[in-house]
Amino acid sequence: MADNYDGQKLVEQIHRMEHGKARTDMIKDAIIQADKAGDNYWRMYMRFDYISEQYFHGDPVKSIPVITELENVFKEDPGAVERYEGDGLGKEAYVMAVLLGVDTILCLPQVTTEQWEKLLDNLYKLVKQFGMAERSYYWQMFWRWLYADFNKAEEYLKKAWNTEPDYRFDCESCEHAYAARLYLEMGQKEKADKYFEKVDKGLLDDVCDDTYPQLWYTYLKYMLDNGDIKGAKPFAKKLYRKHNEDQGDLEFMGAVLRYYAYVNTTKGLSIFEKRLEWTINMWNQKAKYYFYMGAYVLFREISKKQTDVRMELPVKSEVWREDGIYNTSVLADWFYTQASGIAESFDKRNSNDYYTKHLEIA
Numbered sequence: 306m307a308d309n310y311d312g313q314k315l316v317e318q319i320h321r322m323e324h325g326k327a328r329t330d331m332i333k334d335a336i337i338q339a340d341k342a343g344d345n346y347w348r349m350y351m352r353f354d355y356i357s358e359q360y361f362h363g364d365p366v367k368s369i370p371v372i373t374e375l376e377n378v379f380k381e382d383p384g385a386v387e388r389y390e391g392d393g394l395g396k397e398a399y400v401m402a403v404l405l406g407v408d409t410i411l412c413l414p415q416v417t418t419e420q421w422e423k424l425l426d427n428l429y430k431l432v433k434q435f436g437m438a439e440r441s442y443y444w445q446m447f448w449r450w451l452y453a454d455f456n457k458a459e460e461y462l463k464k465a466w467n468t469e470p471d472y473r474f475d476c477e478s479c480e481h482a483y484a485a486r487l488y489l490e491m492g493q494k495e496k497a498d499k500y501f502e503k504v505d506k507g508l509l510d511d512v513c514d515d516t517y518p519q520l521w522y523t524y525l526k527y528m529l530d531n532g533d534i535k536g537a538k539p540f541a542k543k544l545y546r547k548h549n550e551d552q553g554d555l556e557f558m559g560a561v562l563r564y565y566a567y568v569n570t571t572k573g574l575s576i577f578e579k580r581l582e583w584t585i586n587m588w589n590q591k592a593k594y595y596f597y598m599g600a601y602v603l604f605r606e607i608s609k610k611q612t613d614v615r616m617e618l619p620v621k622s623e624v625w626r627e628d629g630i631y632n633t634s635v636l637a638d639w640f641y642t643q644a645s646g647i648a649e650s651f652d653k654r655n656s657n658d659y660y661t662k663h664l665e666i667a
Contacts, residue, residue, distance in 0.1 A: 312339060312346070315351075316351075336348070336351045336355060336371075345381070345385035346388050346395055348385075349375050349378050349395065349402075352371050352378075353398040355368065355371050356406070357402075362551045363553055364588050365553075366412050366413055366589045367588055368406065369406060376403070386399050397474075400438050401438075404438060404442075406424075407428050410424060411448050411591060413588075414653070414654045415650070416654070418654060421449060425445060428445065437473060438471055438473070439469075439471070440468040440469065440470055440471055441475060443464045443465035443468060444483065447461040447465060451486070451490070452657070453657055458487055462484060466480070476515070477509055478504050478516040479513060479516050481504050482504070484497070485500040485524075486519070489523060489524070489527045504516055504517070524537075525537050525541055525560045525564065529560065530667075534564070534568065541561050544557045544560070544561055545561050545576070549580075555584065555595075558576060558596060559595035559596035559599035560599060561576060561599070562577060562599030565603065566599070566607075570610075574616065577603060578616050578618060581600075581624075582622070584596055585619060586621075590650070590651070594647040597640045600636070601640035601664075602667050604636040604637035605641075607637075608633035612633060613631060613632055613633065614630075614631050615631075616629060623639075624636060641664075645661070645664060648660035648664050
């Protein structure tokens with residue numbers, strides 16, 4: 306192990322940086338340095354930092370290979386999760402990394418339900434081994450079933466809430482967003498509203514930064530799916546203003562595109578031009594599906610009024626044209642085809658028509 310290696314100093318430098326490519330690149334370099342130093346604690350921790358950065362601000366699916374690397378380091382040296390006796394930070398980071406890894410399976414239709422359930426079984430063993438994050442495990446089971454069987458999802462929601470919270474992993478306000486999501490999907494809006502209002506009226510002790518965008522997005526989709534454009538307005542506006550910053554916001558912008566397709570196509574085109582770049586080389590199929598759906602609706606609506614639009618799109622985009630003139634019907638068809646293909650992949654994995662049905666509603 307290199308005597309002059311200081312992982313703590315590196316982490317502090319990384320955490321002072323703004324989220325984005327520069328920070329991600331610095332974490333990648335920190336992983337290389339930790340590997341060269343042979344410090345297994347920091348080899349795992351730096352990988353956790355990368356996983357967290359991708360999960361919240363980039364393309365979460367790209368963290369999966371790094372999670373595998375982290376697990377391999379742990380298998381080689383399980384004791385390295387503790388810097389000193391009783392140190393729980395490394396264990397927490399390791400369990401959280403695995404949790405986030407399992408969570409990303411929601412975005413990958415090519416992972417079969419059998420493979421997904423095996424990962425969940427391994428997660429449960431890890432939870433029991435370290436004595437932490439059991440409630441979070443039940444929420445992972447909730448996500449496993451949300452798109453496949455609402456009743457099973459509700460069963461795991463109840464199991465989660467009947468399990469003691471773990472302050473290191475669980476977030477009460479986000480759990481209220483999950484509940485609102487489920488009950489909107491089940492068509493029980495009054496029940497969903499109760500969870501939304503507890504957050505919105507400040508009735509919870511603490512509300513984390515992720516809760517509001519989840520709620521706004523959930524309600525925006527619900528309003529759009531039910532043709533309530535007026536009801537969708539406040540949620541679309543808030544998401545556009547506050548959660549339009551990095552690749553991690555791509556799915557939100559898909560729903561925002563759907564909204565502007567009906568109220569302001571000029572605004573919609575501006576958002577599309579700026580954010581299409583986020584889809585390039587993106588592994589997250591769920592986020593791409595919702596953005597492509599939004600683009601399809603946008604160009605479908607524009608095609609009713611005009612044949613062509615002029616845009617400056619990224620050269621690496623599959624739809625890029627050198628002359629910058631795009632046929633709106635052709636674009637609508639292309640994005641519909643892409644979204645439909647992803648929807649079919651998810652529905653095949655989940656053994657239902659959830660995604661296909663929502664595309665047809667759009």
